[in-house]
Amino acid sequence: MFDITAITATPLYNLHTHTQFCDGHAPMNQFVDAAIELGFTTLGFSPHSPINTESTCNMTTESVAEYLNEIQRLRSLSGPRLRILAGMEIDFTGEQGPADGYFRRLPLDYRIGSIHFIPSLTEPDTLVDIDGKFENFEKKMARYFDGDIEWVVRTYFARAVEMLSRGGFDIVGHCDKIALNAGLYRAGIESEPWFTTLVNDLLDAALDYGYIIEINTKAYERHHRFFPDERYFARLRRQQARLVVNSDAHDPNLLNASRQIALDLLA
Numbered sequence: 425m426f427d428i429t430a431i432t433a434t435p436l437y438n439l440h441t442h443t444q445f446c447d448g449h450a451p452m453n454q455f456v457d458a459a460i461e462l463g464f465t466t467l468g469f470s471p472h473s474p475i476n477t478e479s480t481c482n483m484t485t486e487s488v489a490e491y492l493n494e495i496q497r498l499r500s501l502s503g504p505r506l507r508i509l510a511g512m513e514i515d516f517t518g519e520q521g522p523a524d525g526y527f528r529r530l531p532l533d534y535r536i537g538s539i540h541f542i543p544s545l546t547e548p549d550t551l552v553d554i555d556g557k558f559e560n561f562e563k564k565m566a567r568y569f570d571g572d573i574e575w576v577v578r579t580y581f582a583r584a585v586e587m588l589s590r591g592g593f594d595i596v597g598h599c600d601k602i603a604l605n606a607g608l609y610r611a612g613i614e615s616e617p618w619f620t621t622l623v624n625d626l627l628d629a630a631l632d633y634g635y636i637i638e639i640n641t642k643a644y645e646r647h648h649r650f651f652p653d654e655r656y657f658a659r660l661r662r663q664q665a666r667l668v669v670n671s672d673a674h675d676p677n678l679l680n681a682s683r684q685i686a687l688d689l690l691a
């Protein structure tokens with residue numbers, strides 16, 4: 425069912441889509457309509473996985489069956505016009521992640537592995553969402569991380585490397601996403617050599633393990649950057665990485681947002 429080469433043979437797909445089952449702003453059927461309007465051949469849904477910590481962004485375990493039923497219903501409605509894939513963006517938190525039996529047993533077409541949470545420096549038992557808006561991130565830096573941005577960045581990438589080694593997923597989601605908030609916290613941080621080394625080491629590991637690497641376009645419109653950053657595109661091309669360009673859409677109007685810009689840069 426999941427043949428990445430066939431899917432990415434044309435630009436007419438998106439595999440990172442959030443809906444009513446997590447923090448998306450519209451029901452799944454509206455994304456299907458948008459995909460058909462765009463002439464897409466493939467639409468993959470990727471709700472944020474159930475997680476053992478308080479989160480308003482993640483789906484509940486109870487809603488997983490409902491999500492999978494909705495996939496079946498939409499497949500029968502849209503017919504052969506659109507290939508609808510059941511995916512999930514699974515959080516790796518250290519204690520929980522895509523390698524867990526629970527996630528491996530779900531009848532999904534593919535899995536994205538992502539980091540949105542890291543442990544607090546000052547309260548190690550507390551998981552902190554470091555992915556959201558900068559105004560929240562800035563407050564969390566003081567409250568949970570003693571203002572130590574380098575610790576946050578190093579912990580993020582260490583977690584990501586650990587996630588790759590444990591497996592259980594197909595696509596590495598927005599692999600350097602911490603760069604956005606870290607760069608707003610300390611301008612220029614992602615050009616510092618230790619930072620680029622962390623990203624390059626993570627990409628090396630992803631390539632060695634044979635993962636598909638996501639180019640995530642969600643922040644392009646507002647922040648003019650991709651995840652991973654454009655500076656890594658040349659090496660990914662040179663190394664013939666298996667890439668997938670995803671919008672990480674939370675709104676049907678943004679299903680194809682900035683994807684063509686990334687595809688052109690990668691061509």
Ligand SMILES: [Zn+2]
Pocket residue numbers: 513538540597598
């Ligand atoms: Zn994500």
Ligand SMILES: [Zn+2]
Pocket residue numbers: 440442513672
């Ligand atoms: Zn996402």
